[in-house]
Amino acid sequence: MAPIEQLLTIMATLRDPDKGCDWDNAQHFASIVPHTLEEAYEVADAIERENWSDLKDELGDLLFQIVFYSQLGREENHFDFEDVVRGICDKLIRRHPHVFGPKDAQGKPLMAPDWEGIKAKERAEKSSSVQPESVLDGVTQGLPALIRAYKLQKRCARVGFDWPTVAPVIDKVREEIEEVEQELAQTSVNQARVEEEVGDLLFAVVNLARHLGTDAEQALRRANQKFESRFRKVENHLRDNEKNIQQCQLDELESAWQAVKKANK
Known part of the structure; x- marks a missing residue:
């Protein structure tokens, strides 16, 4: 039995109502999300520490999360592991026409890379007829806040809603610091307003990092x-x-x- 088939069999056994594990049987899609996020961060931590033995183990833990979701999907007749794998294969081929697309007589690709354009087309095809399409569609709510701020800003920049140079971005950071100070100078400090201004400051700092080509997270x-x-x-x-x-x-x-x-x- 191939290792991936063994893993799928183990997962199905863990979820067996009679022979399985009580903890695994009690889980559902939402309940394992925190574990998935934790495993993803542990992968990142192992890479930053350059501990390749730990990375191997952490990648296994992260793979198990995908298998777990796939098992839940199969049980509820939404999808199974093969659907997940088939979906990512199709997506990678579709998004890399310069690699997998047609070639000329010299073997050079006839199509140029267009990752963002292809993704935008995919979003348009998925968009509901009820809700109007937005350039912000598809920026996942569950992302870490710094990463989501970056993605929101990047999406807006694609349609021209962005400063052309870094100077006004730095000015905006200074402006947001001043607004925090103004809230703290009030006779009666409104904590909700302070939190809002601090959020604006963090958003502006992420924007500064983006303009400087730095990953804020x-x-x-x-x-x-x-x-x-x-x-x-x-x-x-x-x-x-x-x-x-x-x-x-x-x-x-x-x-x-x-x-x-x-x-x-």
């Missing part, structure tokens, strides 16, 4: 890693100096932070 992940690494060194620095971090004043913590930064330049 990846940039923030690396900033998190850098902060974590430095803070752990601060803890070690304080331990080396026989200090308890929980008893240190802010100026001591800041001094240790600066010492770590200087040592790592």
Whole structure:
């Protein structure tokens, strides 16, 4: 039995009402979404750590999520694993006409790459006759917020709703910071308004990253890693100096932070 067939058989057995696992039998499409997201982030983490053994395991865990959804789809007569595989094969061939399409006598493709154009055509074909088509159709609600902000902005840029240079984008970031400060200066701070302005600020920062050719999600992940690494060194620095971090004043913590930064330049 091929490994993928074995995996599908294991999944079906886990979902067997009589012989299966109680936990697996209790799951449904929505209940396993958090596990899928967690597995995807663990794949990204293994890649960032360049731990290829962990990556192999994490990819297996992520594949299991796809098999799980496929089993649920088969049980409810929506689709099965073969449908999923067939669908992605068809999509990849359709979206790469320059690779899989017709060639001239010299073997050169007769069609140019048009990934976004083909995707737009697919969205138009899927769009409901009831709801008007939008350039924002298909930007998934469940994406991480930074990634979704980037995709919304990129879609709008395709129809010309975008600044042509980075200078006004930086000005917009400054404007949003000022609006946060204005809310904080109110006699009675409205937390809902503060949250709204902070959201606008984050959206503007994502736009700045996009104009600079930087992936905002990846940039923030690396900033998190850098902060974590430095803070752990601060803890070690304080331990080396026989200090308890929980008893240190802010100026001591800041001094240790600066010492770590200087040592790592």
